[in-house]
Amino acid sequence: MAAVVPGRMSADIEGDFVVFLIGMRFNKFWKIHKWWGAFTAMPRMLKVLAERPELGLLAVEYAITPRGPLTVQYWRSVEQLEAFARDAALPHHPAWRAFNKLVGGSGDVGIWHETYLVGAGRYEVLYGNMPRFGLARAGEHVPVARKGETAAARRGASPT
Structure with a gap:
């Protein structure tokens, strides 16, 4: 500790930076098979980002809210954040595709993010x-x- x-x-x-809030919401707690993939994807993404500082993640804080997890992330630039999200060789892209295939617009699981350029x-x-x-x-x-x-x-x- x-x-x-x-x-x-x-x-x-020094310089500009990005604050990125991202989380998920358990809309239907009992549908574990729907939210488990998204729930476990974030730690995998953050592990890759911690191992590869050149991708732009500076630091992250974790929280659990009554309806689901959230992270507060600090990025060097919005360009690096968006490049990470789009790169098919990095873990966000396949996780996003899997989420859309499994959950899509069903309403079982909510996901959200907010991006602030500082x-x-x-x-x-x-x-x-x-x-x-x-x-x-x-x-x-x-x-x-x-x-x-x-x-x-x-x-x-x-x-x-």
Whole structure:
């Protein structure tokens, strides 16, 4: 388990980056044969991405919601994210095809994603008494004073 860093910390990352949220929803829990493939595909994809940093994944966080899993992913660029999704030699493409064949529009399993392109310096981060987490895992974990004592200062807003 990661060590807790006492006090207030922030994150710093050079350049633009992408925050990609992706998850699935168990619409019909009892249809395990429908959702199991999608449920087990994500860990396989993330394993490949961890082994191949040149593909662009910087860091990932995992969560289980009451209706299904979700990951928060940090990518270097939207081009790398989309290239990973389209490349038939990488695990997303066959998993997507299998999902569409098995589940399609049945409504048994929901899948979703949201993609946010973040401009250099156009973010704000605060961690209090947390291990290195989220954007700090994708970039650098820094004392809050380095970024600014207020949320506005950390996101580079001019004081009002």
